[in-house]
Each structure stands twice: as C-alpha cells, then as structure tokens.
Amino acid sequence: MSNVVIKVYVPRDSTALSLGADRTAHAIVAEAQKRGLEIALVRNGSRGLFWLEPLVEVATPLGRVAYAPVQAQDVPDLFETDFLNALSDKAKAHPLYLGLTEELTWLKRQQRLTFARVGITDPVSLDDYIAHDGYKGLKHALSLNGADIVKIVSDSGLRGRGGAAFPTGIKWNTVLNAPATQKYVVCNADEGDSGTYSDRMIMEDDPFVLIEGMTIAGIAVGATQGYIYLRSEYPHALKVLNEAIAKAYQVGYLGDNIAGSGQSFHLEVRRAAGAYVCGEETSLLESLEGKRGLVRFKPPLPAIEGLFGKPTIVNNVISLATIPIILDKGAQYYADYGMGRSRGTLPIQLAGNLKQTGLIELAFGVTLRELLYDFGAGSATGKPIRAVQVGGPLGAYLPESQFDTPLDYEAFSQIWAVLGHGGIVAFDETVNMAKMARYAFEFCAIESCGKCTPCRIGSTRGVELMDKITAGQERTQHIQVLRDLSDTMLNGSLCALGGMTPYPVLSAINHFPEDFGVS
C-alpha cells in the first residue's frame, strides 16, 4: 500500500461544516503530514446522514469506508488504529468505524435519482461530474427539438417539487408555445421552509446538476438567460454555485455555444434578501426585477408574462435538478417510481426532534411512520413523538393517528395536509400546539408582503386571538372567531402565505384541542 495515495473524503456541505468538518479535515491533513503519509483529501458533498456528520470516508479496493462522527480530536487516535487501511482488523475495531458506506442501511434503503451523485463527488469538479454520468441529459436534449424535450418531461410525470406540485411539463409547454424574442428560466432557490434543506444540498453538493437542468430547460423552451434566485441565508451555496458556473462557462457548458451546439444559455445567481414571501413565484419575479416582493395577481401566468414581462419558467431547485436524469434515462424510467399521480422520487428531509436526521430520497408512497421510526429512529429526546409538521411553516401538524399516511400528494390532500417540499419536522410530547399555532400567525405577520388584506391584517388578528385563547378569555367564542378568520384567509388571500397559514393553525386545534383548553 505504501506507494498508493489514499483518498480521504471529508464533506464540505454546510451542515457538516456546522459540526466541525473543516477542523476535522485540517486535523487529518496535519496528522498525515506528521506521520509522513501521503493522502489525497477530497472535500465531497454530504451523504445526508446528518446526525453522523462529520462523516469521513476512506477509499478502499472494496469501496469507501465510513467513520463517523469524526471530530478533530478523534483524528490522532484514528491514525493510531490504522484508519487509512480501512479494511484492516485494527481499523474495523475502532469505535467510529461504520463499514462500507454503500452498505449503510440508511443509504441502502434509498432510491437516489436526483441525489445520485450527492456525497459521492467533489461538488466543484466538473471532471468528477462528467465521470458520474453528468451532462448525459444535456447531450440527449441537444439532439432533440424543444417539443420533444417538453414531451419527455411531461411523460415523466414530474410535478413541481417546490410545494404546489404543478406538472412541470405543462408549465414548460406554455413557455415553449408563448411567442417572444426573449424568454427566461428562473430557479426558485429561496428555500425558506423550516425543515427543508434539499435545495441547499443540491446547490452545495452537486451544483452542476442544477446548471445542467436549467440549461436543458432553456434549450427546450428557447430561453437564453437563466437566474438562480438564492436565499441570502445560504452563503456556502452562493460560493459553490458561482464557482461551478464559472467552470461551466470556461469549458463551454454555458455561454453562446453550448457543448458546440451553437445554442446559447447564460446563467447568473441573484441573491434574495430574507423575505420568505419571495419563495412565491410572482413575488420572486418582482424581487428579481429590483422591486419590493409584492405578490402579483394571476393571470397572467409567469409562463406567459413572467420576468420583465417575458415568458418565464419558474421551477424549484429539485424540479430542475431532476431534469438531467429524466433526459438521460428516459421518461418511463422516472415514471416507474412512485404511486398514483405522484411519479418518481421525493427528496425527504428529516428534521427537528429526531435521533437520526438527514436526507432520504425515496419513491412516493413511503409512510410517515417508516420515516420517523425506521429512518429517524424516534425522537432525539427519547420522548414519544407527539406531532409532525410536514411541508414547511404552512404545512399541517399531523398527530400520531395519521402517521400511516403514505407520502403522496393526493393522500396528503385527503387528510387536509400538504407534502410541500418534503420537509418533516418532528416534535416530542413537550410541544405546546397552541404556541405553535400562535407562531404560525406571527410568522405570517412578519413575512406578509402586505398586498392582500386577509394575510396582512388576518395574521395580526390571529396572534391576538391566540393570546386571548391561551389566556382563557371566552375561549369557545374566540375559537369560533379563529375558525372564521382562518376561513377568510384560506379563501381570500392572494397567495399561499396567507392562504395556507390556517393549515398549521386549524390542524393544531383539530388534532390537539387539549392544548387550546377545549376538548
């Protein structure tokens, strides 16, 4: 082994960094130097086993072996037990040794399509991207005309992964058929939902897949300019995206002659500025135009009159990042996963009070219970899980009796819940659901753009009502007023912010009335 440079992987994903991955990486390099050992350090993306970060991997002839969680202070001891020779008995005996990464149950049980490369490759290495099937989708797309590309996307059954679950192919087709001299592709990377981080992972851990997906979108509908509207809370993603975009320009995967095809597509990252409502597509477009992020009336749809009044595709990061594999492997390959009208896979994010948190990509149809207990291993505090919020701050709270609901857009809508962006936040029995209902109104009041009355005024009235209810003032009457208010917001708001705030509020009252002092 002495002449072989051993590859060691330490993630650069921001969750790994938030737990000390940089210090771990430095310690590994320093310790190797000290011992005169030659290693090649790769800063890969995260495998998504976030409760185990920093997860360090060592390459072996049998595949990569994982050790986790590895803090800087663990490093000397790891070297002492021959961790670079990860197949040795000595290494296997180390308490942090987990075995072959690919054999870990968490990963083995997944169906990774959109996240196929995430955690495996060096995110900013274009060579690595191409060696792992990158740009195959674009290559296929360049041999087709726009209508054929749109048909493949439609046939795959892909629906918007941002929350509204609108069929992506229909959106694209509208833009394709809208006559205009200039069209745009806009990526909604304003991932503001609590409990979600799959967009961030794509952008930090496999940015080229998003760039490729947007390029295919541009070629499909005849759009030559793309923008990624990125949350200002994601500084690491900004750096990685800009580095990847610069590389794609250098070698002609972006610019005026994409992969020698003579077609143009330009791409730029624009930073958002901390307004949750700008995740709503029309508010996002206003913001991109340099205005206050006020929601627009629809129609006209952005597909007809979008950015700067031109036909515009607005898709979420995950939707766009799923395009390359669909174009590479075909519509049917993707559509073969899933259930009912929810085709393909969903990147699910486990968050909040769970023992094992992280990213799970699976075909639609898995139940919440499997996710919470088989993957999540129950609550982090060891107390019973009492409530789960699915789909971000505008998603319903589900009680234990609904944990057998399969993850499917229609199944969720039947129990008056939403799947949204696939974020799952678990709460243990110490949660006070009246407080969470109040918080939902408070959040809406802070983030309301102010254009429509139900959201602007309703959210503040909601906070006041919740205060009266928790103080025990005329509870029954105030709960009735709260229900009326929710009805007004549901039916009268211009967008989902005001229109869906009643989901967490009413689900909390309906499923956990005891926290509101009623039975």
Add this chain to the structure above:
Amino acid sequence: MLNTLTSSQLDEIQVQIEAHKNLPGALMPMLHAIQDSVGYVPEAVYPQIAKALALSVAEVHGVVTFYHHFRTHPVGKHVLQICRAESCQAMGSEQLESSVKSALGIDYHETTKDGSITLEPVYCLGNCACSPAVMLDEELYGRVDSQKIAQIISQARIA
C-alpha cells in the same frame, strides 16, 4: 452609533452603484454590494441610487425596507443570527434565544454596548437536521447548546 460615512465609504458606494447600474433588475444586486462593502445601506445614499436607476427615492426606500436582510444602520463587528423556525423550536431554540439575550444584555435587532455583536432572528438556516442552529457572520453552527453558544460569543467578542 453615528450614521456618518467616511469619504472612502462614499467612494466605495459610488463604485458599486456604477458597477451595477446597467444590470437588468439592478437594484437588488446593487443594495447587496453596498451592504457587503460598508455593512449597511445608508439612507444618505438613496438619492444617488435612485438617480442611477431612474427611480424615486421613495421606491428605493420601499425596497430597502421590504427585505429583512437589508439594514439602514451600522451593525456591530459581528452579526449573530439565531434561528427561530419550527425545527429549531422543536430542539429548544427558545431557551437558547433567551439565554443569548440575557448573556449579551440585548434584544433582537440590537447591538452590544462594546459594539462587538448585533443579534438578529432568522427564519431557517437550512441546518434543520442539526437544530438548533445559529450563524455568526457567515459561519454556521449546528446542535448549539448553552456551552457551544458561550464559546461562539466569547470568540466573537475577542475577534
């Protein structure tokens, strides 16, 4: 804290205005560039921004104040953001918030007397798998307990 700008800051702002004024939808990137270079978007330069983009001063004011990220006043040497969103609440962020506020002796949107730390709430840092999360400037921290936050704060006060 005075809102006075040095001449080099004014020059820097003018450079950013010139650099960004011809972009499509120029205002947001311009405001980011100004805040990145001087730490906030001073009201005193609204007229210059407005003129460069053929907007009214009121429109510039409207945009700056719409977005939580933009600040119209100088901040401390470091900005500490504490996540208040659901996932972090499920892991005890409320306790974290109150202990930080009392340790620093300030509330949200305020700066410590020594000018070292400005405290801001944030609604999701995308680190929900390792809640509660905080961010110091651009450095993200996960599973932050009382011990970890004390370290973060004391380091910020020195550096």
